Amino acid sequence: MAEVDTAHGGQEVAAHDVAHTEGEVHRHPAPTNFIRKYIFSIDHKVIGIQYLLLALVSVFIGMFMSVLMRLRLTWPEHSWAGLGSIFKLGAPGGVMSPEFYLSLVTMHGTMMVFFVLTTAPQGGFGNYFLPIQIGADDMAFPNLNMLSFWVTLVGFLVLVLAIFAEGSATVAAWFNAKPTGTVGPIGGWTAYPPLSALGFRAGPGQGTGQNLWIISIAIFCVGSLLGALNFITTLLNMRCRGMSLMRMPLTCWAWFTTAVLALLAFPVLLGGGILLLLDRVAETSFFIPGGLVVSDTLLTNHKGGSPILWQHLFWFFGHPEVYIAILPGMGATSHILATFARKPVFGYRAMVFAMFGIGLLGFFVWGHHMFMSGMSPYSGMAFSILTLSIGVPSAIKTFNWLGTLWGGKIRFHTPMLYAIGFVSLFVAGGITGLVLGQTSLDLPMHDTYFVLAHFHLVMGVAAIFGMFAGVAFWFPKMFGRMMSERLGKVHFWITFIGVYCIFVPMHIMGIVGMPRRYAQFTEYEFLKSLHPLVVFVSIAVFVTAASQLIFLFNFLWSMFKGEKAGDNPWEATSLEWAIPSPPPHDNFAGIPPVVYRGPYEYSVPGAPNDFIMQTEPDPTEVQEPSARDAGDARRVTGDGDNGHQH
Amino acid sequence: MGRALAILIWLLTIGSVALFFMGWWFPPSISEYGAQIDSQFLITIIVVGLAFTAAQVGLGYTLWRYRDNQSTERATYSHGNNRLEIIWTVITAIIFIGLAVLGQRVWAQLHFQKAPADAVKIEVVAQQFQWNFHYAGADQKLGQTKPELISDSSLNFIGLDDADPNSKDDSVVSTLIVPVNRKVELMLRSKDVTHDLWVPQLRIKQDAVPGLNIPFPFTATQVGQYEVACAELCGQLHYKMRANMLVLPENEHAELMSLPQAKFQTRMNELLKKYPLALSK
Numbered sequence: 024m025a026e027v028d029t030a031h032g033g034q035e036v037a038a039h040d041v042a043h044t045e046g047e048v049h050r051h052p053a054p055t056n057f058i059r060k061y062i063f064s065i066d067h068k069v070i071g072i073q074y075l076l077l078a079l080v081s082v083f084i085g086m087f088m089s090v091l092m093r094l095r096l097t098w099p100e101h102s103w104a105g106l107g108s109i110f111k112l113g114a115p116g117g118v119m120s121p122e123f124y125l126s127l128v129t130m131h132g133t134m135m136v137f138f139v140l141t142t143a144p145q146g147g148f149g150n151y152f153l154p155i156q157i158g159a160d161d162m163a164f165p166n167l168n169m170l171s172f173w174v175t176l177v178g179f180l181v182l183v184l185a186i187f188a189e190g191s192a193t194v195a196a197w198f199n200a201k202p203t204g205t206v207g208p209i210g211g212w213t214a215y216p217p218l219s220a221l222g223f224r225a226g227p228g229q230g231t232g233q234n235l236w237i238i239s240i241a242i243f244c245v246g247s248l249l250g251a252l253n254f255i256t257t258l259l260n261m262r263c264r265g266m267s268l269m270r271m272p273l274t275c276w277a278w279f280t281t282a283v284l285a286l287l288a289f290p291v292l293l294g295g296g297i298l299l300l301l302d303r304v305a306e307t308s309f310f311i312p313g314g315l316v317v318s319d320t321l322l323t324n325h326k327g328g329s330p331i332l333w334q335h336l337f338w339f340f341g342h343p344e345v346y347i348a349i350l351p352g353m354g355a356t357s358h359i360l361a362t363f364a365r366k367p368v369f370g371y372r373a374m375v376f377a378m379f380g381i382g383l384l385g386f387f388v389w390g391h392h393m394f395m396s397g398m399s400p401y402s403g404m405a406f407s408i409l410t411l412s413i414g415v416p417s418a419i420k421t422f423n424w425l426g427t428l429w430g431g432k433i434r435f436h437t438p439m440l441y442a443i444g445f446v447s448l449f450v451a452g453g454i455t456g457l458v459l460g461q462t463s464l465d466l467p468m469h470d471t472y473f474v475l476a477h478f479h480l481v482m483g484v485a486a487i488f489g490m491f492a493g494v495a496f497w498f499p500k501m502f503g504r505m506m507s508e509r510l511g512k513v514h515f516w517i518t519f520i521g522v523y524c525i526f527v528p529m530h531i532m533g534i535v536g537m538p539r540r541y542a543q544f545t546e547y548e549f550l551k552s553l554h555p556l557v558v559f560v561s562i563a564v565f566v567t568a569a570s571q572l573i574f575l576f577n578f579l580w581s582m583f584k585g586e587k588a589g590d591n592p593w594e595a596t597s598l599e600w601a602i603p604s605p606p607p608h609d610n611f612a613g614i615p616p617v618v619y620r621g622p623y624e625y626s627v628p629g630a631p632n633d634f635i636m637q638t639e640p641d642p643t644e645v646q647e648p649s650a651r652d653a654g655d656a657r658r659v660t661g662d663g664d665n666g667h668q669h
Numbered sequence: 670m671g672r673a674l675a676i677l678i679w680l681l682t683i684g685s686v687a688l689f690f691m692g693w694w695f696p697p698s699i700s701e702y703g704a705q706i707d708s709q710f711l712i713t714i715i716v717v718g719l720a721f722t723a724a725q726v727g728l729g730y731t732l733w734r735y736r737d738n739q740s741t742e743r744a745t746y747s748h749g750n751n752r753l754e755i756i757w758t759v760i761t762a763i764i765f766i767g768l769a770v771l772g773q774r775v776w777a778q779l780h781f782q783k784a785p786a787d788a789v790k791i792e793v794v795a796q797q798f799q800w801n802f803h804y805a806g807a808d809q810k811l812g813q814t815k816p817e818l819i820s821d822s823s824l825n826f827i828g829l830d831d832a833d834p835n836s837k838d839d840s841v842v843s844t845l846i847v848p849v850n851r852k853v854e855l856m857l858r859s860k861d862v863t864h865d866l867w868v869p870q871l872r873i874k875q876d877a878v879p880g881l882n883i884p885f886p887f888t889a890t891q892v893g894q895y896e897v898a899c900a901e902l903c904g905q906l907h908y909k910m911r912a913n914m915l916v917l918p919e920n921e922h923a924e925l926m927s928l929p930q931a932k933f934q935t936r937m938n939e940l941l942k943k944y945p946l947a948l949s950k
Contacts, residue, residue, distance in 0.1 A: 218862040226904040312880025314816035317861040370749035400780035411769035418761040428731040430745030435670035450724040461772030466873045470900045527685045536869035541908035626744040
């Protein structure tokens with residue numbers, strides 16, 4: 024923070040000019056026609072909802088794929104009457120083929136990681152609430168914001184095209200190819216070459232499907248990169264008067280850290296993706312060594328490449344990506360726990376530093392995905408120590424969440440239930456990183472269901488609970504109506520129990536040695552004892568997946584029929600609760616808010632209510648009338664004081 | 670609601686921990702490092718289990734104890750406690766980094782101890798979806814291989830060069846055969862895509878990467894037949910890329926290895942019958 028402050032102070036005049044110009048750029052009149060208002064909108068709130076809806080569509084596609092995967096794993100030879108007519112090639116006679124299964128694995132991972140875990144928490148909630156929570160009337164670059172969403176949507180459409188290019192004869196014909204009966208490539212979301220680089224020779228789905236997959240991801244990288252730039256600029260330049268960095272809600276810190284990670288990580292994946300595509304279409308050899316014999320054919324047009332190079336590039340992006348998915352959930356959880364425990368966040372500064380610590384260390388641990396890759400064993404040792412260090416800031420966050428609840432007066436509304444679920448699941452999923460991060464324990468555990476259990480709990484389910492919490496918490500603000508508490512609670516209970524039933528047994532499968540990405544487990548004697556667990560997990564998946572329809576129904580029904588929400592239904596303190604629900608086009612109706620205190624002033628002794636909003640004037644604080652931007656306000660109020668220190 | 674949620678969290682914690690006591694565990698270890706890896710795993714999983722339980726029990730407790738009881742009393746107004754913050758940070762750092770350091774021991778032994786000169790060298794060539802193991806034969810010298818000689822249709826899976834005199838007595842089969850209690854060094858490579866050699870009982874796995882030749886030393890300590898799996902997604906029939914590993918008494922191993930190619934396969938099949946795969950209950 025010291026650097027930021029110094030930079031600000033040192034370039035006082037320039038900062039003033041920039042802030043002034045930005046003000047002119049981002050201010051735009053309310054649109055009058057439907058298309059500019061809801062489709063090609065430059066309003067950060069509409070764009071946020073567009074991102075959320077994109078994630079909602081993707082999450083149901085991804086979840087449907089996981090249900091098919093469990094059907095195949097549990098009853099591999101069974102003929103599912105309906106499936107044969109939907110997937111004529113992938114499931115002839117209703118029996119799913121192994122390559123069909125592997126393409127489900129790939130597309131489930133891609134949909135979930137990119138189009139759910141990256142879009143909703145950051146693009147969705149971040150877009151909608153970051154500008155409001157810092158008191159800005161829009162993002163710094165509204166047109167760029169619109170472009171980010173539309174680029175992301177094109178990425179999504181290309182991914183859907185990959186599904187049909189391998190699954191439908193008509194679409195395959197557009198690419199002069201034959202469909203292979205998959206729903207995309209079969210190399211997993213990690214797309215390790217040479218499997219992903221060798222084209223159709225390496226297997227079904229690896230032709231057109233793999234090309235479109237790479238193009239889709241590359242487009243997605245561009246969208247995320249543009250979004251990240253916008254977030255960083257907005258947060259640094261557009262905070263309202265009095266909103267010093269240390270007065271920002273932790274959600275804003277989370278979105279900011281995430282944006283920095285995205286800015287540094289996505290270009291690497293973009294670069295890697297382009298090189299992979301060149302290997303495929305231009306006969307370059309970045310990732311393909313010489314002398315390969317594939318399907319009994321010696322390849323003579325490649326030499327000198329390194330398959331491990333891709334793994335380095337991919338995981339240099341891939342590990343920060345885990346934090347891109349989870350940090351906004353951490354921010355939302357901190358924010359919601361304080362609101363419903365009616366207590367200030369325990370250790371606000373420690374929370375900020377822990378998030379930055381996680382973000383920073385997140386760039387130095389990618390090698391723990393590669394202990395078995397043939398990488399130097401010395402590097403493995405360094406990566407192992409760094410990996411377990413990242414557990415420290417994660418533990419700080421957990422302690423502080425418990426500290427926030429401790430001594431509180433907890434209200435159990437649905438957003439709070441999801442946030443508590445987040446804490447529980449984050450611990451359950453994160454803690455097994457202590458096993459996987461150790462070089463010697465990764466020897467038996469690598470690429471087993473133990474890994475699957477670990478990352479699904481922590482970056483999948485915990486992050487999704489963060490999103491559930493965000494939806495339940497901010498729904499009244501976004502749509503002016505409350506979600507049904509009753510339906511929300513039913514959904515929470517089933518889902519919370521369900522995910523434990525799905526993912527805890529997967530640890531056991533991993534210990535026994537069950538490898539990931541197997542289309543069936545019938546070939547190995549040592550896996551047979553696990554059959555009862557496989558069936559149990561599948562049943563838990565079906566119940567949990569079905570219960571997501573409750574959430575969907577609640578979401579859609581409440582949008583139109585929910586009880587009308589007031590401006591501040593949760594009695595919260597941050598700026599979004601000081602404006603109408605839903606907020607007007609320019610958020611603050613042309614009157615920029617002024618912030619007088621930190622974001623978590625709950626249960627202040629002697630105050631009339633048990634919460635004091637950030638906008639409520641503080642009689643002890645003298646505001647200099649000429650102070651215009653956040654930098655000035657910070658000097659007035661001292662160095663970003665987060666309320667009273669105790 | 671607070672109490673119900675607390676109880677649910679506690680029940681889920683008990684259930685999760687109990688599942689680790691239901692008898693599903695590693696298959697018995699048969700390698701020199703297996704016991705060390707198992708004990709490091711046990712230490713770690715106990716730390717993990719204690720931390721998991723403590724956090725969940727604590728979470729449940731705060732929900733129970735601090736639920737809104739409709740009293741007029743307010744929540745405690747506190748922004749945190751720096752001393753507590755420092756204490757728990759230091760404690761976790763010591764435990765976590767301590768575990769990381771402990772976990773390096775087996776890794777270092779495995780990777781940094783050079784295989785002795787008399788180690789049994791076996792070349793492993795992985796391909797979609799088959800393992801090929803290349804044995805040196807009586808002369809104990811591996812014959813040369815060349816990619817351009819590879820031809821699956823004529824059963825020269827690894828491109829063994831017949832012109833090389835060292836090749837004459839070599840055997841290439843799809844079963845991994847090693848002597849008991851003697852250091853073996855596999856040289857792993859791949860013809861096409863990345864594969865991974867995984868024998869659960871050995872507790873170790875290693876990628877076979879195209880373009881690289883990766884040494885993989887181990888000592889098997891128990892005679893018998895075991896399963897070799899592929900643990901890195903290699904394509905359509907990845908789940909079927911299975912082989913057998915036969916750990917033989919020294920004398921039977923030596924006898925088999927001295928056989929010419931023609932008799933090797935027959936004798937190997939006899940031995941596979943003699944030492945059958947242990948069936949799971």
